[in-house]
Structures are given as structure tokens and as C-alpha cells.
Amino acid sequence: MHGTYSLWFQNNKFKEKNTMELTVAIKPGSLDSKRKNYQYKPTIWDCNFIESLKSNYMGETCSSRRQKMQERVRVMLKETPEKLTSLELIDDLERLGLGYLFEEEIKQSLVGIYGNIANDMWMKDNLYATALHFRVLRQHGYQVSQENFVGFIGVEPYFKESLQEDVKGMLSLYEAAHVALEGEHILMEAKEFTRKHLKGHRRNIEPSIVKQVNRSLEVPLHWRMQKSESRWYIDAVEGERTVNPVLLELAKLEFNMVQATLQKDLKNMSRWWRNIGLGTELSFARDRLAESFLASVGIAHLPQDSRCREWLTKVMNFVLIVDDIYDIFASVDELELFSNAFERWDSNQLHKLPYYMQICFLALFNTINEMAYVILKEQGCDFLPYMKNRYDLHDFGASMLVEAKWCKTGYTPSLQEYLDNGWLSSSGSVILVHAFFAINQNITIDALENLESDKELLYYSSMILRLCNDLATSSAELKRGDTSSSIFHTCTNQMHLRKKLENTFEF
Incomplete structure (x- = not known):
């Protein structure tokens, strides 16, 4: 036992963007009865598998x-x-x-x-x-x-x-x-x-x-x-x-003890995901809870950072769903309404949205507001203005709308135009702002002012995420031909992309 250690996701390679065409029916009366769509491969880490995870490294x-x-x-x-x-x-x-x-x-x-x-x-x-x-x-x-x-x-x-x-x-x-x-x-x-x-x-x-x-x-x-x-x-x-x-x-011992904590956190997230039911209701979107959780571990790996991991897992899972709505499922008219809902952050506007957008927006709305309540109760700070304001959910939705219009109209932006919009659509600022509030810390006025004023931190971190994401996925998206990162793939090559990534890390 002393010499062993395990990693439950060690031998599993994440496979994204493997799709096939199909037709999906949506709830009656919400949209046209059918619409063309793509189906992602189902997750290999379902709730039953996650619940079966065991560890002997506790106590x-x-x-x-x-x-x-x-x-x-x-x-x-x-x-x-x-x-x-x-x-x-x-x-x-x-x-x-x-x-x-x-x-x-x-x-x-x-x-x-x-x-x-x-x-x-x-x-x-x-x-x-x-x-x-x-x-x-x-x-x-x-x-x-x-x-x-x-x-x-x-x-x-x-x-x-x-x-x-x-x-x-x-x-x-x-x-x-x-x-x-x-x-x-x-x-x-x-x-x-x-x-x-x-x-x-x-x-x-x-x-x-x-x-x-x-x-x-x-x-x-x-x-x-x-x-x-x-x-x-x-x-x-x-x-x-x-x-x-x-x-x-x-x-080895510490790795396995931390792994036991991570497995416990993942089980909590799996139950949350099952309870909100979006994986069933929005069958066209990616079900990537385990991958989102793993990404959260990359940001907050310490055992005491469970809340940060859980909040980021929720946020990143919603980002993937919203990305699929913008990239492959919704019409431009529907996306205009959806982006407006992000800007207003008002559940009273739900009746204007089709059903699948209603359930997505309301689940996100309730999740973010619940986080805001926890921060308000603990710190006496209302983080909703920071979440909704510049470089967060509002701009994320707006930038996704821009890319959707490019794709659906066949417009090819310049490389600089793509990147000027792409750092926002990367969701990097959304993730960083939520991580800032989720981590256990004293939130001071100075820290909040720095969050507002330090745009370079958000910009360069988001640009790194944008470049890494495009380096990993643009070939698949080019083959499918329905997202703007395929445009980026045609504007440059991988060597140029890696060089730009290195330069961004230096700032």
C-alpha cells in the first residue's frame, strides 16, 4: 500500500468534437419540431462510474x-x-x-x-x-x-x-x-x-x-x-x-490523499449535474462534467480549494453548453435574444426565449446567484456586478454572437479581428473572475479595484486560453466547418500559433 498510487483518469484520453449528423426533436411548441444538429460522443464518466470510485487514503x-x-x-x-x-x-x-x-x-x-x-x-x-x-x-x-x-x-x-x-x-x-x-x-x-x-x-x-x-x-x-x-x-x-x-x-502518499479529496469533490459535482438535468434536457450539447472538473483542478489543485473547484466546474460546464448553443444549434435570431438575456441578467425575460434556452439560462442564472449569495453572506460583498460587467458574462455572450454571425454569414475576419474578439469568447475572464471570488480569501476594496483595473491580467490569460484551445481543436472544427476558430486555422499554422503563445506568456 505504501508504494502504490493511482490516478483514475490516467489512461483515458479526452476526445472532443467527434460528431455525426442527426436530427433532434425539441419540446413541442418551443421551436420547429426538428432541427439539424450534431451529436457528441457520450461521456465515458457517467454518474454510476463516478460514484463507484473508492479510495483507501482517508482517515x-x-x-x-x-x-x-x-x-x-x-x-x-x-x-x-x-x-x-x-x-x-x-x-x-x-x-x-x-x-x-x-x-x-x-x-x-x-x-x-x-x-x-x-x-x-x-x-x-x-x-x-x-x-x-x-x-x-x-x-x-x-x-x-x-x-x-x-x-x-x-x-x-x-x-x-x-x-x-x-x-x-x-x-x-x-x-x-x-x-x-x-x-x-x-x-x-x-x-x-x-x-x-x-x-x-x-x-x-x-x-x-x-x-x-x-x-x-x-x-x-x-x-x-x-x-x-x-x-x-x-x-x-x-x-x-x-x-x-x-x-x-x-x-505518493500525499498524491493519493489529495486524490481522495478530488474524488469526493467530483462525486458532489456529478450529483449536482444529475439533479439539474441539463445533460438530458439539452441532448445536443456536450456532457463533459469530468473534463470540466479536471480543468478546475488545473486552476485549484490544493485539497483545501474544494469550493473553488466545484464553482469552476459548474461555470466551465455551462460555458461548454453555451458554446454549443452558439456554435451549432441556435439561429442568429435566437442568439440575439440569448445574448440580450446575458446583458440584462433578468429572469423576467425568459418568456422571449425558446425552451432549450430558457432552461439553460435559468439554470445558469440560479447557479451564479447562489454563488453570489454565499459571497455576500461570508464577505459582505456583492460580486454580481463584477460577474456581469466588462470582460465577463456580458462580453462572453456578445463575443460568441459575433463568431456565430461570422460563421453563419460566411464572413472571414482578419487574424487580428479574430483575436480581438477571440480572447473574450475564450471564457478566460469568466473563469478567472469566478475563481477570484471562489478561493478562500479576504476580499478587500483594493483587491476589487485591482480586478476592475488590471485588464492586462485578464486579457493575456484569456489570450493564452484562446490560443491553446485553437491549437487543440481547430483541425476538427475546420473539418466540420461551423465555428470561427476554423477561420483562425486557415490564417496561420501551428508553428506560428505556438510562437504567438510563447510571446503571450512573457507579458
Whole structure:
């Protein structure tokens, strides 16, 4: 039991946009008796399957084991004098998903490392150490200069070609380059230099590191979902002597204990989804509860963030339904009414909508208002104005309407026109605003003002979501030919898309 761990969705690959034509009847009197539609493959994670999930990693026995191992790791953190070893320990803890258990100890260690930055001879001529030091400190909010890498530059602005023989150092530099800020040209050059040589030398790299190189080239560490990263890293380092066995044992136990919490949360969401009945009433739309929940784990992976996961699962599930209404089911006239309902946020307007829109809007209306009630009761703050105002539900509906009109009229926007609208239709701002209020925190006036004024945070986060979504789905949508992201697919190629994605991450 001590050496096992599980991930219930591990071997299941999500398949989206696999469709077939069919005709669906809607409730009598609500629309024409039939309309052309597409049918998505049914979910493989139905309520019965989710309810069958079991875990042996709950209760006092597991908590006691974890506490004992935590104490041993705390001793390691306090008694590790070497700066490089300390940084490696911190990095391992965070990649194994254990960082949140040792926040104070990690903070104290980094204060000592940063305060001694003048005595940095241990990093001199060591590319691996320099890059690890830079990345870990910057990820924790410290001001670290790109000038730390000047010593590794040959003929400016190019890095020394001899560095390519140091695969471990090159990989460390590649990961460090992905926490670059806008205008840091040394790190931009480092990214291109390391990518080129890591790709070229993959066949000659020892097996113990080639797995990490391949994964980093596909998805850099800074871009990864924490929960999936910890699962992957446990497998990657098991059997190697690079990670302390106590850390590995604690990581497996903690992974499974958190997994038990996630399974409990998912069961709650499955019951909610079954009770509101939209999967049955709106049979044309995607039933993707488990996928929505998994996405929520990517945003809020800590065990104490159950409410945030549950709220985001609800929001993202509604986003998928609304997306299908706009993309494939409704007429433009119906969508005008639907978008107007979002703008007004008034259930008294329901009689103007067809039945399938009525039931969708009312379920969403009640769900969001229930969230607002909880926040008002706990914090004395009315979050409905922030949910309805600029960059949230109102603009999400309006941007979806724009895309629907493009598609139904055959209009092809320019790439810039598409992106100017696409960051709003990505639903990124909808998700972020709800996450802000769902997370357990004190909501201050300053925080609310920052939420209103910090448009760049919402914009760039939403743009990343837009680009990732189009990179993953545009080929299928191009084949189907009924959504505007297929237009984006024709405007650019995947290499250009990935480059734009990288540039967006730098802001």
C-alpha cells in the first residue's frame, strides 16, 4: 500500500468534437419540431462510474504517516547548508506536489539563498546551478537579473557553443528562459539556443534525462498543470537516486490523499449535474462534467480549494453548453435574444426565449446567484456586478454572437479581428473572475479595484486560453466547418500559433 498510487483518469484520453449528423426533436411548441444538429460522443464518466470510485487514503492512519514524514522533510530543509542542494530539494518538493506542505520552510530557505547572492561562487561557470537558482527565485517573486547569464555568452548575443555538451545545464537554462519577462533578450536567445540543441541531441542523451527533455520541449515546466506534473514526476524519478526516498514516499502518499479529496469533490459535482438535468434536457450539447472538473483542478489543485473547484466546474460546464448553443444549434435570431438575456441578467425575460434556452439560462442564472449569495453572506460583498460587467458574462455572450454571425454569414475576419474578439469568447475572464471570488480569501476594496483595473491580467490569460484551445481543436472544427476558430486555422499554422503563445506568456 505504501508504494502504490493511482490516478483514475490516467489512461483515458479526452476526445472532443467527434460528431455525426442527426436530427433532434425539441419540446413541442418551443421551436420547429426538428432541427439539424450534431451529436457528441457520450461521456465515458457517467454518474454510476463516478460514484463507484473508492479510495483507501482517508482517515487518521494516513494523516499520521504523512505527519511523521513531513517532520523528516522539515529537518532536511533546515539542515541542508549547501545552496545548490537546498534549491534542488525545494524544486523536487514543488514538482512532486509537496511545496504547499512546507511553505514557511521554503520561504526561509529562499530568504537565506537570496540574501547571500553576493557570495555566489558556487554558481560560477555552472550553467545548471545558475539557471536553477534564477528560475526558482523568480518563480517565488524575487527580482533576479538576466545578467546572471552573461558569463555564458560568447560572441554577443549568442551563447557559447560548448554549452551544448552540458545537457543537464541546457535543460535547466531552457526551463529558466520560460520565466522571462518582456524585453529580456538574453533569455529570449537562451530559449532558442537551448531548444535547437536539445532537439538535435535527443538521440544521444542518456535515458535518465531524455524523458525530461522530451517533456520540456513539448510543454515547459512553467506552463504545466501542477497535479499532472506531480504524477508524471513521481514516475520519472522513481528508481533514480536523484530524489530522496523519503520525498518519494511522501509524494505518493500525499498524491493519493489529495486524490481522495478530488474524488469526493467530483462525486458532489456529478450529483449536482444529475439533479439539474441539463445533460438530458439539452441532448445536443456536450456532457463533459469530468473534463470540466479536471480543468478546475488545473486552476485549484490544493485539497483545501474544494469550493473553488466545484464553482469552476459548474461555470466551465455551462460555458461548454453555451458554446454549443452558439456554435451549432441556435439561429442568429435566437442568439440575439440569448445574448440580450446575458446583458440584462433578468429572469423576467425568459418568456422571449425558446425552451432549450430558457432552461439553460435559468439554470445558469440560479447557479451564479447562489454563488453570489454565499459571497455576500461570508464577505459582505456583492460580486454580481463584477460577474456581469466588462470582460465577463456580458462580453462572453456578445463575443460568441459575433463568431456565430461570422460563421453563419460566411464572413472571414482578419487574424487580428479574430483575436480581438477571440480572447473574450475564450471564457478566460469568466473563469478567472469566478475563481477570484471562489478561493478562500479576504476580499478587500483594493483587491476589487485591482480586478476592475488590471485588464492586462485578464486579457493575456484569456489570450493564452484562446490560443491553446485553437491549437487543440481547430483541425476538427475546420473539418466540420461551423465555428470561427476554423477561420483562425486557415490564417496561420501551428508553428506560428505556438510562437504567438510563447510571446503571450512573457507579458
